[in-house]
Amino acid sequence: MGLIDTLLSRVIGKEVSPGDIVIIDVDTVYAHDGTAPLVIEVLEKELGVKKLYAADKTYFFIDHSAPAPHVSAAHVHREMRRFASKYAIRLFDVGYGICHQVVVEEGIVRPGMVVMGADSHTPTIGALALYSLGVGSTDAAIAIAYGKQWVRVPPTVNIVISGIPPRGVTSKDIILNIIGELGxxxxxxxxxxxxxxxxxxxxxxxxxxxxxxxxxxxxxxxVIPLDEITLKWLEGKGVTPYRYVDYDYKKSEFVEEIVFEVDKMGPVVAAPPDVDNVVGVEEVEKVEVDQVFIGSCTNGRLEDIELAAKILRNRKVHPRVRCIVAPASRRVYVEALRKGYVDILLEAGCIVAPPTCGPCVGAHMGLLAEGEVAVSTSNRNFPGRMGHKNSKVYLSSPAVAAASAVEGRIADPRRYL
Amino acid sequence: MIRGRCWKLGDNISTDHIISGKYKFSAIDNLEAMLPHVLEEVIPEFYKKVAKGDVIVGGKNFGKGSSREHAPRLLKLLGISAVIAKSFAHIFYRNAINIGLPVIVAQTIPEVSETEDIIEIDLANAVVRNVTKGIEEKFKPFPKELMMILESGGIVEYIKKYGVPPWVRSTE
Structure with a gap:
């Protein structure tokens, strides 16, 4: 059993196995302005429910098109505010930040919880030793209305990462290397x-x-099991685990175990048109870049901005490049400001945007024209993801992104570190 | 019995392919306005060519990517009666069942089918047929609760009929 089946067994009160379909009380549900409008429609128009059993466990975020880039978005934002106010749902309005970042920063999601997020990147929060499931709007609506949902207990693969990351290799390079292998x-x-x-x-x-x-x-x-690093981080925020789970992976059995030697990895990018199209950064160093985006739920945290600032300090963004930096949350923004990173980025010629998912999902704040090339620290490089169908997105770490912003072409960050 | 004309698609059709984020977000309060953009990069003017009852046959990892439920909703709105694929991304799979769009995991049918073939799906007996090619494949039957959701036309219709979702009903 991995941590997820151990946790689910603990919550349900009997031992579960991979493949079991179980009914579970959901501890936290959240949705954003890309998914909440349909949540509201399902609850009010389609179901016409009068009471929401899990309203006090529900959180709304306005993060995808924030601030509203057009009247359509303004309209759904207004609807979200109205609905949240009516049912006493806590809403994090424009400016708070990206849902997956805010829920961890604010201590809304805590180790041991069962969480459903109406967004595909909900597994992000599993780094805090909890069970996370990304769902669609109807699933989220039902969880909010009844406080319960069904889940199929997933079989867990143990990915063992071993060795010290070499210079220029961030966790983004580690995970892109892994995706390149596994597909x-x-x-x-x-x-x-x-x-x-x-x-x-x-x-x-x-x-x-x-x-x-x-x-x-x-x-x-x-998921990542609870350890000293996470506990210390939580302590710094005054957050305690929600449920304690007695767990030791060394005593666990997994459906599969795959070992990756991190000390043999180098900086990489995922070239278009898909995320597993992973190549060493040195193989694409000639590719000219029009836009660099540093941000998103993947790489918009303080450490990412710090790394970008380290590379851009006393340097200039190449004249061909628009370099957009969007801190993942207001807290990240304020911290980056206090530590002087925002100054460094602005001096270098970056555009420092408010916290938003915007560019990553092609919603606003820097779409690409036909034929343009972006280096982005986000998570998807599908055709047309960030703009025109014939624009190209290379996914990378903040280090590769910042180095590329300086050189105007995809660049190896090891020259700057 | 579901019967319709096949649209054969490849592996890794993402929810971005079905409806790109840039259109979804620019018309977020208007599902109908998104229709012209459904699958536009895969089959130009798909919304004009598709007919009621048509079946999509995909490959591996159908519906990967975003959790946007607009993807299966738009397919259903265009008249798609089922999606058959070798495998599905889990959020798309749950979303499709929730809105009453049958999603069938099959291996042979996606291999042999071509656009314009006639496909039949017998949900009750868990059989899918390519009538044109004369090839039949059994698939793993849906658990009872999911079958009832599909038969009701989605979870909302199920709740209207029975008062609560099946998983709440089973614990009462």
């Missing part, structure tokens, strides 16, 4: 658990990137 359907129908000595070298910021990207290999969920 975009490599973990379909499975959950991923991370273990191994590399975790000792990865902060919570870095770990959230690992779990975030598991979505891109089809994983239903991702």
């Amino acid at each position: 975009t359907d490599g973990m379909l129908g499975k959950a991923v658990e991370f273990n191994g000595d590399t975790l000792k070298h990865l902060s919570v910021d870095s770990r959230l990137t690992l779990t975030n990207m598991c979505t891109e290999m089809g994983a239903e969920s991702a």
Whole structure:
């Protein structure tokens, strides 16, 4: 049993096995302005429910098109505010930040919880040793209305990461290396658990990137067991685990175990048109870049901005490049400001945007024209993801992104570190 | 019995392919306005060519990517009666069942089918046929609760009929 089946067994009060379909009380549900409008429609128009059993466990976020780039978005934002106010649902309005970042920062999701998020990158929060499931709007609506949902207990694959990350290799490079090996359907129908000595070298910021990207290999969920690093991070925020689960991965059995030697990895990018099209950064160094985006639920945290600032300090963004930096949350923004990173980025010629998912999902704040090339720290490089169908997205770490912003072409960050 | 004309698609059809984020977000309060953009990069003007009852046959990892439920909803709105694929991304799979769009996991039918073939699906007996090619494949039957959701036309219709979702009903 991995941590997820151990946790689910604990919550349900009897031992469960992979493949079992179980009914479970959901501890937290959240949705954003891309999915909440349909949640509201299902609850009010389609179901016409009068009472929401889990309203006090529900959180709304306005993060995808924030601030509203057009009247359509303004309209759904207004609807979200009206609905949240009517049912006493806590709403994080424009400016708070990206849902997966805010729920961990604010201590809304805590180790041991069962969480459903109406967003595919909900596995991000599994870095805090909890069970996360990304769902659609109707699933979220039913969880909010009844407080319960069904889940199929996923078989867990143990991904063991071993060794000290070499210079220029971030957790984004680690997970892209892994996706390159396993493919975009490599973990379909499975959950991923991370273990191994590399975790000792990865902060919570870095770990959230690992779990975030598991979505891109089809994983239903991702998790990292509780350890000293996470406990210390929680302590700093005054947050305690929600449920204590007695768990030791060394005593666990998994459907599969895959070992990755991190000390042999180098900086990589995922070239278009898919996330498993992973190549060493040195192989694409000639590709000219029009836009760099540093942000998103994947890489918009303080550590990411710090890394970008380190590379961009006393340097200039190449004249050909628009370099957009969007901190993942207001807290990240304020911290980056206090530490002087925002100054460095602005001096270098970056555009520092408010917290938003915007560019990653092609919603607003920097869409690409036909033929343009972006280096982005986000999570998807599907055709047309960030703009015109004939624009191209290379996914990378913040280090590769910042180095590329300086050189105007995809660049190896090791020259700057 | 579901019977319709086949649209053969490849592996890894994402929810971005079905409806790109840039259209979803620019018309977020209007599902109908998104229709012209459904699968547009895969089959140009798909919304004009598709007919009521048509069946989509995909490959591996159908519906991967975003959790946007607009993807299966738009397919259903265009008249698609079922999606057959070798495997599905889990959120798309749950979303499709929730809105009453049958999603069938099969291995042979996606191999042999071509666009324009006639496909039949017998949900009750868990059989899918390519009538044109004369090839039949059994699939794993749906658990009783999911079958009842599909038969009701989705979870909302189920709740209207029985008062609560099947998993709440079974614990009462």
